[in-house]
Amino acid sequence: MNALERDIAQLIIDTLALDHLRADDIDPDQPLFGQGLGLDSVDALELALALQNTYGLRIADSREARHHFETVRSLALYVEDQRSHA
Known part of the structure; x- marks a missing residue:
């Protein structure tokens, strides 16, 4: 897990109050929804807002x-891509 992936995993934990997890507990390729981390659509909205506020993204x-x-890794790639176009 690279630094950005770790930061995003921690953002997920902090935003969604998943205090029972540490950033390193989340595999960067683990699905965030369904059988993976188990997030739902409300979690997605909260996470989108946190990503917008933290990284200045527009989703x-x-x-x-x-x-x-889909995953922490796909979010990190999206953040990197948005940063390169800013």
Whole structure:
């Protein structure tokens, strides 16, 4: 897990009050929804807001967001991509 992935995992923990987890407990390729970490649509909204506030992202298209919110790794790649276009 790289530094950005660890930061995003910690952001997930802090935002969603998953105090029973540590950032290193979340595999960067583990699905965030369903059988993975078990997040739901409300969690996705809270996480999207936290990502926007922390990284200055703009998540506009829900279909696009669904792809980026699959794993910690996909979120990190999205953040990196957005930073390179800023």
